[in-house]
Amino acid sequence: MSTIVEKILAAHSGKEVVKPGEYVWANIDVTNGGGGALENLHRLGIKKLFDPDRIWVIDDHKAPPTDVEVAENVAKTRRFVKEFGINHWYEYGRHGILHERFPETGYVVPGDLIAMTDSHSTTYGAFNAAGCPIMLETLYVLIKGRLWFRVPPTVKFNLTGHLPKMCVGKDVILKIAGTYGTDAALYKSVEYLGPLAKEMSLASRWTMSNMGIEIGAKCAIFEADEKTMGFLKGRITRPPRPTSPDKDAKYERVINVDVNDLEPMVALPHDPGNSVPVSSVEPKGIKINQGFIGSCTNGRFEDLKMAADVLRGNKVHPDVRLIVSPNSVEVYRDALKADLIDTFMDANALVCHPTCGPCMGSHLGILAAGERCISSTNRNFQGRMGSPQSEVYLANAATVAASCVAGTIVDPRKYV
Amino acid sequence: MEPVIEGKVWKFGDKISTDLMMPGFSRGRGLERAKFCMYSNRPGWSDHVQKGDIVVGGRNFGCGSSRPAAVNLQLLGVSVVMAESIGRIFFRNAINTGLPVVIAPGITGIVEEGEKLRVDLEKGEITNITNGKKLRFDPMPADSPPMQILEAGGILRMLEAEYKPTEKLSFTITE
Numbered sequence: 001m002s003t004i005v006e007k008i009l010a011a012h013s014g015k016e017v018v019k020p021g022e023y024v025w026a027n028i029d030v031t032n033g034g035g036g037a038l039e040n041l042h043r044l045g046i047k048k049l050f051d052p053d054r055i056w057v058i059d060d061h062k063a064p065p066t067d068v069e070v071a072e073n074v075a076k077t078r079r080f081v082k083e084f085g086i087n088h089w090y091e092y093g094r095h096g097i098l099h100e101r102f103p104e105t106g107y108v109v110p111g112d113l114i115a116m117t118d119s120h121s122t123t124y125g126a127f128n129a130a131g132c133p134i135m136l137e138t139l140y141v142l143i144k145g146r147l148w149f150r151v152p153p154t155v156k157f158n159l160t161g162h163l164p165k166m167c168v169g170k171d172v173i174l175k176i177a178g179t180y181g182t183d184a185a186l187y188k189s190v191e192y193l194g195p196l197a198k199e200m201s202l203a204s205r206w207t208m209s210n211m212g213i214e215i216g217a218k219c220a221i222f223e224a225d226e227k228t229m230g231f232l233k234g235r236i237t238r239p240p241r242p243t244s245p246d247k248d249a250k251y252e253r254v255i256n257v258d259v260n261d262l263e264p265m266v267a268l269p270h271d272p273g274n275s276v277p278v279s280s281v282e283p284k285g286i287k288i289n290q291g292f293i294g295s296c297t298n299g300r301f302e303d304l305k306m307a308a309d310v311l312r313g314n315k316v317h318p319d320v321r322l323i324v325s326p327n328s329v330e331v332y333r334d335a336l337k338a339d340l341i342d343t344f345m346d347a348n349a350l351v352c353h354p355t356c357g358p359c360m361g362s363h364l365g366i367l368a369a370g371e372r373c374i375s376s377t378n379r380n381f382q383g384r385m386g387s388p389q390s391e392v393y394l395a396n397a398a399t400v401a402a403s404c405v406a407g408t409i410v411d412p413r414k415y416v
Numbered sequence: 417m418e419p420v421i422e423g424k425v426w427k428f429g430d431k432i433s434t435d436l437m438m439p440g441f442s443r444g445r446g447l448e449r450a451k452f453c454m455y456s457n458r459p460g461w462s463d464h465v466q467k468g469d470i471v472v473g474g475r476n477f478g479c480g481s482s483r484p485a486a487v488n489l490q491l492l493g494v495s496v497v498m499a500e501s502i503g504r505i506f507f508r509n510a511i512n513t514g515l516p517v518v519i520a521p522g523i524t525g526i527v528e529e530g531e532k533l534r535v536d537l538e539k540g541e542i543t544n545i546t547n548g549k550k551l552r553f554d555p556m557p558a559d560s561p562p563m564q565i566l567e568a569g570g571i572l573r574m575l576e577a578e579y580k581p582t583e584k585l586s587f588t589i590t591e
Contacts, residue, residue, distance in 0.1 A: 043581040
């Protein structure tokens with residue numbers, strides 16, 4: 001009778017069952033932290049955090065520092081790590097964007113309840129965990145290791161069909177955002193179930209959970225299977241608790257999504273919900289100035305691979321720059337070994353280190369007024385990547401690559 | 417927390433993201449940063465909003481990034497945010513910084529910009545003082561954690577009450 005999130009919240013709040021609308025205090029399994037908490041912890045006289053081995057720390061948003069102010073903040077983060085005996089700190093060169101690097105380093109196991117800073121913390125649903133984004137509660141969680149939750153209603157997406165050529169999780173979630181709205185799951189838990197949920201790659205699930213926040217979700221969860229466990233093997237030290245919904249679980253809404261007729265999707269400015277098939281965009285000949293492949297959404301090996309497949313033997317258009325940022329050092333090295341980095345450089349793309357910078361307009365590839373970017377990231381809100389007078393189009397990594405070759409937004413399928 | 421709040425309304429549309437309220441390009445601390453609030457969608461607004469004013473939004477107000485945009489609204493003097501629906505992280509951030517926030521389906525239908533509203537957070541009543549129109553919403557139970565945090569004035573005030581530090585806590589606004 002319970003959905004996945006209901007089971008996870010019940011298990012973490014010492015209850016048999018919980019119902020939507022109920023308020024609970026629940027113990028959280030892992031969280032993240034940083035120097036921002038240091039001064040307040042000193043003022044409170046806190047000497048020990050709830051569990052230093054369950055706190056991961058990384059600097060990724062303006063990494064490495066973009067100016068002195070950021071440098072001072074990261075210096076504070078290093079002091080925080082030392083002072084509170086935190087073992088999971090990933091310095092530059094061992095780092096990545098948190099939602100990539102944390103799973104790589106054993107942060108999440110199935111069945112976890114996670115409350116952590118950053119809106120894309122829904123990502124951990126790809127690993128069968130309830131990943132709930134927070135922000136101003138970070139200090140409280142670091143001290144107490146627990147937080148209040150309102151048990152959310154659950155929306156089930158029953159995913160069917162087979163992903164067509166050059167379509168990945170990104171295209172499915174953009175299609176969902178476009179069809180059902182960016183508030184389709186507002187303050188609700190999402191469960192991605194059905195044959196396609198099992199069939200799709202872990203990377204595609206990673207993107208769909210990550211962008212769960214783009215349809216308003218509190219968390220966005222897949223079931224665990226051999227793909228989940230295959231990735232986590234050798235990385236995790238805590239026992240997994242795979243959690244599935246009961247057969248008679250109560251859903252607020254069940255939405256059937258069949259992907260057999262899906263094509264690569266493009267979200268037009270200034271909202272992820274403005275998504276349309278790329279075939280309807282291509283005839284408009286929309287000129288672009290920049291392409292970006294990276295971020296916690298689509299900067300994984302699978303994304304770099306499909307972009308490289310498009311770029312091989314091609315050059316980026318003379319009026320366009322393509323910036324590629326593998327989203328962790330592990331992904332970067334895998335891409336290097338697979339000769340993807342060579343392919344990018346042969347195509348005149350600029351390969352950068354892992355950072356959130358371009359996606360959130362904080363550094364590396366900020367857009368000027370009047371410029372247009374096609375990006376494998378998650379948000380195209382007005383001014384997101386720079387000037388309020390710039391425009392961002394969201395797409396999968398192959399569509400970004402193909403558009404950078406053409407100079408206008410095009411369908412990637414004819415390139416491979 | 418004052419349970420009854422009155423103020424002049426600024427009305428915004430649907431999907432006002434936290435990017436719009438706290439742009440990635442805005443720099444500085446406190447009011448220096450808050451002056452960029454709504455810079456892209458409504459330039460100059462931060463110069464006109466006054467202490468005690470009310471923000472009314474459409475659907476999915478505060479969607480997107482977890483950046484603490486609610487702090488910007490609070491710094492600009494906004495007394496309460498009411499919208500048709502509200503993004504979850506914005507909602508929690510508002511509670512945690514002690515800014516009352518109300519999910520009020522139908523709110524955009526009873527008020528226009530510049531009119532005055534009164535809201536009773538405990539009774540779940542909204543009254544348009546200018547034209548008399550009324551609206552009910554589901555108030556959060558008095559014993560619910562979010563109401564207790566609001567009552568305390570935010571999550572830092574709650575921690576202060578427990579640990580009694582000699583110096584007050586403050587949010588370090590970084591991203």
